[in-house]
Amino acid sequence: MALRDVHVAGFAQLPNRMNLDDYDEAEMVQEITAKALADAGLERSDVGFTCSGSNDYVMGRPFSFAMAIDGLGAWPPIRESHVEMDGAWALYEAYVRLQHGDVDVALVYGFGKSSLGSVDAVHTLELDPYSLAPLGVDPHAMAAMQARLLIESGETTEAKLAHISCRSRRDGNKNPNAPHADEADADALLADPYVREPLRAHDLPVRTDGASCVVLRVGGGGPRIRGIAHIIDAHQPGFRDLTTSASATKALAAAGGAGGVTVAELHAPYTSQEVILIKALGLGEDVTINPSGGAHAACTPMVAGLTRIGEAALAVRNGAPAALGHATSGPLLQHNMICVLEAE
Amino acid sequence: MGADVELVSPFVLEYAYKRSTGPVIGRFLTSLRDGRIEGVRTAAGRVLCPPVEYDPDTGEDVQDFVEVGPCATVLTWTWIDAPLRDHPVQVPFAFALVQLEGADTSMLHAVCAPREDMATGMRVRAVFRDERVGSITDIAHFEIDTGVSKDLVPNEATEPITRFKAPTRLEYVVAAGATTAEFLRGVLRRELIGRRCPSCEKIYLPPRGSCPTCGVRTTELVPMAQKGTVTTFSVIRIPFEGQVLEPPYAAAHVLLDGGDTPLLHIVGDVDVDLVRMGMRVEAVWAEQLEPTLASVRYFRPIDEPDVPYAEIRGHV
Ligand SMILES: [Zn+2]
Numbered sequence: 001m002a003l004r005d006v007h008v009a010g011f012a013q014l015p016n017r018m019n020l021d022d023y024d025e026a027e028m029v030q031e032i033t034a035k036a037l038a039d040a041g042l043e044r045s046d047v048g049f050t051c052s053g054s055n056d057y058v059m060g061r062p063f064s065f066a067m068a069i070d071g072l073g074a075w076p077p078i079r080e081s082h083v084e085m086d087g088a089w090a091l092y093e094a095y096v097r098l099q100h101g102d103v104d105v106a107l108v109y110g111f112g113k114s115s116l117g118s119v120d121a122v123h124t125l126e127l128d129p130y131s132l133a134p135l136g137v138d139p140h141a142m143a144a145m146q147a148r149l150l151i152e153s154g155e156t157t158e159a160k161l162a163h164i165s166c167r168s169r170r171d172g173n174k175n176p177n178a179p180h181a182d183e184a185d186a187d188a189l190l191a192d193p194y195v196r197e198p199l200r201a202h203d204l205p206v207r208t209d210g211a212s213c214v215v216l217r218v219g220g221g222g223p224r225i226r227g228i229a230h231i232i233d234a235h236q237p238g239f240r241d242l243t244t245s246a247s248a249t250k251a252l253a254a255a256g257g258a259g260g261v262t263v264a265e266l267h268a269p270y271t272s273q274e275v276i277l278i279k280a281l282g283l284g285e286d287v288t289i290n291p292s293g294g295a296h297a298a299c300t301p302m303v304a305g306l307t308r309i310g311e312a313a314l315a316v317r318n319g320a321p322a323a324l325g326h327a328t329s330g331p332l333l334q335h336n337m338i339c340v341l342e343a344e
Numbered sequence: 345m346g347a348d349v350e351l352v353s354p355f356v357l358e359y360a361y362k363r364s365t366g367p368v369i370g371r372f373l374t375s376l377r378d379g380r381i382e383g384v385r386t387a388a389g390r391v392l393c394p395p396v397e398y399d400p401d402t403g404e405d406v407q408d409f410v411e412v413g414p415c416a417t418v419l420t421w422t423w424i425d426a427p428l429r430d431h432p433v434q435v436p437f438a439f440a441l442v443q444l445e446g447a448d449t450s451m452l453h454a455v456c457a458p459r460e461d462m463a464t465g466m467r468v469r470a471v472f473r474d475e476r477v478g479s480i481t482d483i484a485h486f487e488i489d490t491g492v493s494k495d496l497v498p499n500e501a502t503e504p505i506t507r508f509k510a511p512t513r514l515e516y517v518v519a520a521g522a523t524t525a526e527f528l529r530g531v532l533r534r535e536l537i538g539r540r541c542p543s544c545e546k547i548y549l550p551p552r553g554s555c556p557t558c559g560v561r562t563t564e565l566v567p568m569a570q571k572g573t574v575t576t577f578s579v580i581r582i583p584f585e586g587q588v589l590e591p592p593y594a595a596a597h598v599l600l601d602g603g604d605t606p607l608l609h610i611v612g613d614v615d616v617d618l619v620r621m622g623m624r625v626e627a628v629w630a631e632q633l634e635p636t637l638a639s640v641r642y643f644r645p646i647d648e649p650d651v652p653y654a655e656i657r658g659h660v
Contacts, residue, residue: 071554238419
């Protein structure tokens with residue numbers, strides 16, 4: 001059976017900020033879904049399926065995704081689903097749902113706040129409960145061990161990582177949806193102390209609050225999903241070659257490859273993970289990486305991945321022949337999704 | 345948000361989970377309690393440690409258990425200058441991926457060594473705690489291998505490990521948000537302020553920033569009457585943990601006059617056996633106001649005729 005052509009008909013995001021205290025879940029969802037539908041030229045009544053990504057531990061309350069439904073105007077009752085993951089996986093579910101053939105428009109959103117509690121502590125809880133979580137290992141320490149492997153194998157240097165951070169934050173400062181970051185000279189950054197050797201503060205993601213929304217539509221124009229796939233590796237970091245991401249490589253192949261791609265939006269919270277993904281995806285010098293500043297400049301939990309796909313769609317709208325959106329989940333790039341979009 | 349009152353509140357989420365281990369993890373933890381480290385061999389002959397139930401490459405069941413370590417090689421590491429509360433060591437130490445002798449994979453654990461001695465490729469040895477309970481932290485840490493092992497304190501326990509405690513604690517600082525903050529500031533003035541949906545014109549109290557029926561922002565603030573009608577109720581006669589009021593008391597849905605959504609509150613100043621649907625009530629405020637709905641102590645009956653059920657049936 002041939003797959004139905006699915007297009008990104010609309011995209012909207014709340015600006016990623018250090019603190020969106022004024023918004024509750026429903027208010028975030030109301031605003032982004034209304035804006036994304038307006039961007040698509042569609043009404044709420046046109047939507048045949050709705051799917052969201054969020055995490056109760058991040059939001060600090062049980063069933064926060066159910067509270068968020070109040071932002072949708074879910075009356076008469078709607079077909080709705082949820083993933084306790086980044087909104088990118090909600091988009092994948094919606095893409096599959098549209099293949100059933102009975103509905104043509106899907107509304108996908110993700111929301112999250114870093115400001116309420118400790119996202120680091122939530123990431124620690126997500127680890128293997130027998131051998132990792134009891135050690136209380138924090139995500140920065142995990143990323144630092146991965147970065148050391150990368151540096152000691154000659155794949156990168158601390159100076160190159162500082163340049164990645166500078167470029168991301170400079171691009172983020174041009175993106176009204178990323179928080180303002182102080183721009184510094186890469187050499188000056190290398191004088192900073194380590195947070196988790198060999199990573200310094202500038203290598204870590206800027207954690208933000210935010211929400212984003214994508215409207216998918218069968219037909220109707222807009223950037224077309226040429227291929228989408230996600231693959232997962234073993235959970236244990238010590239079971240994998242951490243200097244690459246086997247699942248990212250496989251997911252790109254399953255999504256049909258990166259032919260014609262000129263822009264890649266990579267969900268790489270840590271500078272070192274951008275190096276790994278560029279290698280795993282075989283992206284050349286001709287591909288512009290993270291023009292939005294990426295997840296390094298604005299890392300909203302449960303949102304940053306979906307936003308990468310939305311930003312890739314914007315790149316296609318703005319003239320790129322094809323663009324790649326990447327999302328990750330799990331520790332140290334364990335689980336990776338690739339969505340390749342192209343001009344129709 | 346107004347500067348008059350800081351509407352943020354600490355919040356702790358805690359779960360007292362116990363986890364079951366299954367046969368493979370259970371045996372691994374049992375061995376740790378007994379002072380040994382075991383891995384599992386896959387059909388392809390790789391030895392995985394820490395053990396898992398399935399070969400991550402093939403999905404096949406793993407085969408037999410193999411003793412590994414206690415010596416290991418550091419494959420990568422990071423230095424922790426200021427340990428966090430949940431870290432396994434409370435003095436400066438390294439987290440490392442260590443490959444135990446006899447294993448083909450590495451395990452994450454703590455290494456205690458001087459910072460200047462830390463290096464990829466260094467040889468380390470597992471140090472077991474004296475008191476072991478069947479946990480990955482029965483290995484206290486790894487230390488530089490000097491070729492001499494510390495005597496293991498024997499363990500009296502013989503029962504296999506099948507479950508263990510895995511308590512969860514997360515701390516938050518929750519802000520009320522603009523809509524709720526506006527409502528709570530009204531409470532400090534003894535006002536109950538709802539919000540009206542511009543589309544269906546329903547008035548929500550407590551207010552909502554978004555109409556759940558229409559999916560649009562509510563915009564208009566509506567100061568509400570402080571009299572209302574009990575639309576439904578329940579008498580609480582048994583004590584429970586965290587209870588504030590002395591049973592018996594009546595919890596009720598109170599629909600304020602002119603409003604569209606009932607408020608969950610308490611009916612007081614009345615014999616609970618007299619509380620009924622349709623009963624007319626009014627708000628009784630506390631003397632000391634605080635920015636919570638507890639500033640309304642309860643609703644008490646007023647001398648007005650009951651409202652017929654037909655008029656409240658949509659609001660129970
Ligand atoms: Zn309405």
